[in-house]
Amino acid sequence: MSQASAISPTREKDFPEWYQQVVRAADMAENSEVRGCMVIKPWGYGLWENIQKQLDVKFKETGHVNAYFPLLIPLSYLEKEAQHAEGFATECAVVTHHRLEAQKQPDGTTKMIPSGKLEEPYVIRPTSETIIGAAFARWVQSYRDLPLLINQWANVMRWEMRPRLFLRTAEFLWQEGHTAHETEEEAVEETKLMHRVYTDFLCNHLAIPVIPGVKTENERFPGAVDTYTVEAMVQDKKAIQAGTSHYLGQNFAKAANIQFLGRDNTRQFAHTTSWGMSTRLIGTLIMAHGDDDGVIMPPRVAPSQIVILPITPKPDTRQEVVDACEALAKTLRAQSFGGEPLRVHVDKRDLQGGAKNWEWIKKGVPLRIEMGPRDITSRSVAVCRRDLGPKAKEFVPKEDFLQNVTELLQEIQDSLLKRATEMRDANxxxxxxxxxxxxxxxxxxxxxxxxxxxxxxxxxxxxxxxxxxxxxxxxxxxxxxxxxxxxxxxxxxxxxxxxxxxxx
RNA sequence: CGGGGCGUAGCUCAGCCUGGUAGAGCGCUUGCUUUGGGAGCAAGAAGUCGUCAGUUCGAAUCUGGCCGCCCCGACCA
The missing domain is CATH 3.30.110.30 (C-terminal domain of ProRS)
Known part of the structure; x- marks a missing residue:
């Protein structure tokens, strides 16, 4: 039986509920037993891995290196910058004990009782300015040690009142860049540079147009002098902050005592920046591009860009078809798109064709390729573009497809950006x-x-x-x-x- | 922390008002028929009804405590 659309309700009818259904239908994540925390499933995590990989390249190109800092931050560190402390005070998870004691219950079960109370509690990082600042203070002695350009890929925890898959979860994955500079000009330039990197990434990789700008004082990051933001519009016409880059002035340098001996032989406080993007990007992407049949993955970041569906109506031709599909996949993987080898998956599962097809529609694979016995004879493939309707299917000669496939992917990438831009401009x-x-x-x-x-x-x-x-x-x-x-x-x-x- | 709601099969939920010993749809397993657009039929596996206590001959159902979750506000990438 055919349905009007794969996702119910439609965007028009109930956008928040549509969003939740899409995340579930695409099998990207689910709520876990831990309050506010999600399990990111392979299709969602695969998207994150691509986002991560491609952002990381841009960070390296702009001179940054990765490092890793502790998950736990001494409580006293958060007290060093007053505004910052206040900003995060209401959403911190606190670690107070370091061991458990087994206590036998009368009914034979065992209860684990926290013991070994910590002298000073730790806060699970809501962001790492303070602990990275403390490290920077040790690392920076001279103007020759600057600039210090560090990025960290990590999880953070903010005990949000009302969690929503990807958009706002108690624990989320992100990157946080932290840099220290000799002068204000340099630090401001760094802040703007990363802001441009974010703008470029959203536009050219996620196909999401953004308005780059500065936050007003009211909306600024706690403790920052200036917050640069990229604001996207999603399909319910609401804005979503997709990334921020902060110029922190000397506020955090003073709090963490990041001082150096300058060219003029005087002690000076460094000028620092921080900038971040999170798994919220995944929610943004879904809400920006999805339709009533589910997710639409921009080709640049799709976990699989092409899924090949073997059509095997008769058992005796099955192996031949599967072999031909594998061969096609191998040929495709030799090509590259956006500087990376094509990501191609052959779905050999023994499922009904229609059901399998709809699964990939809901997951948002940019290109679905069907190949059956008839196509092998005619040396053609059936090509379905996710950005067109679910019924749009075109039979093209296999050689032509192989020749044009990267252009086709770029066309889809462009059409998504165009569509999203038109939607935004119209509103x-x-x-x-x-x-x-x-x-x-x-x-x-x-x-x-x-x-x-x-x-x-x-x-x-x-x-x-x-x-x-x-x-x-x-x-x-x-x-x-x-x-x-x-x-x-x-x-x-x-x-x-x-x-x-x-x-x- | 305020206001509302809900805990029953893997998932979504019915049953509760009017107590009598467990249900549906989806999913899962098996078989047959189908297969170039979300299949059909048949058989099957699966739940100490959130938890503790009370009322009762008898509690998923009534009463009370506790725990957990969801929605709406304040907070937020």
Missing amino acids: MKKLETLEEFQAFFAEEGPGGFALMHWAGSNEEEDKIAKDMKVTIRCVPLSDEFAEEGKCFLTGKPSQKRVVFAKSY
Whole structure:
């Protein structure tokens, strides 16, 4: 029996529920028995591995090296930077004991009782500025030790009130870059450089267009001087922060005592930065590209870019078909896309063709290739693109397919970016008045990104956030947002429009 | 931490009001028929009904405590 779409409910009907169903249907992750923590399954983790691999290349290209720091941070470290401490205080898991004692119960079972109380509790890192800062303080003696350009791939824990698979989990995977520099100019340049790396990665690897910009003081990372952000729009028109790069000034250097002897023979505090992207990218990708049949993986990062489905209607031709599929896969794997060998999977499982096909649709494989006895005779393959409808199938000569496959993948990559960009642009509006603004974000309003002239205070910004659940996502860097105007709330003059939106 | 809801098979849930000893769909196993677009039929495996106590001849069902989870708010990548 055919269904209208593979995922129910549709995006239109109930977006949050659609999201959860897609994650499940694509078999990317599941909720675990640990509150707020997820099990990332192979299809989800495969995507993360590609994100990781490709980001890591960019980090290395820009001069960074990887290192690893402890999961546990002495509680006192978090007390060193007041703003930072306050920012994370409400979401820290704390380790207080280091051993268990077995206690026999009357019913024969054993209870394990924590004992060996720690003198000083440890906090499971919510982020590593403080402990990496302490290491930097030891490592930096002279201006010759700078810049120090370190990245860490790690898990962190933030005890969030309301977890959601990939978007907000108590434990998540990420990378955190931490750098120390001799001068403010250098550190600011580093912050901007990584911001550009993130912009480029989202656009060219995940096919997600973003608005690069700066956070307002209210939205800044706790303890930062400036927070640069990349804001994406997903299909329910909400904004999602996909990556941030912070210029930390000398705040953390002073807290951790990162000092060096400068060229002028005076002791100076270093200027530090930090920047991160997390498994939230996976949720962003799903919400940006998915349709009512499930995930759509951009080819650059898809765990498998091509899945070959052997069509074996008769047992006596089965082996021949499977062999031909394996041979095709081998030929494809010799080609490369985005600088990596093609990732090709032959699905030989003994399942019904239709069911198998839909499984890969839901997982979002960019290209599905069917090959059966008839195709072997006619030297052709059936090609299905995930970015087109589930029924779109084209029979093409095998040689042509082999010749054009990387272009085809690029075409899919481009079409996803184009589609996402059109969606965003169609839902991004320049508004002038408070009335327009309120109507835009009203319950029945269109919603999206409102480009507004703004010259209000932090308190006025807060009030809008409280009253309407709308925040300034960023002050865009690009000149296309610069123009003379008047703040829609206060009427004060403004040089630039900022992006207001509801957000994840 | 406030407001609401829920714990029954691997998953989603019905049964509870009106107590009588365990159900459905999906998934799983086997067989047959199907197979170029989410198959059909048949047979089968699978649950100390979250937990502890109370009421009762008898509790998934009624009462109370405890534990856990989900949703809505405040917090957040």
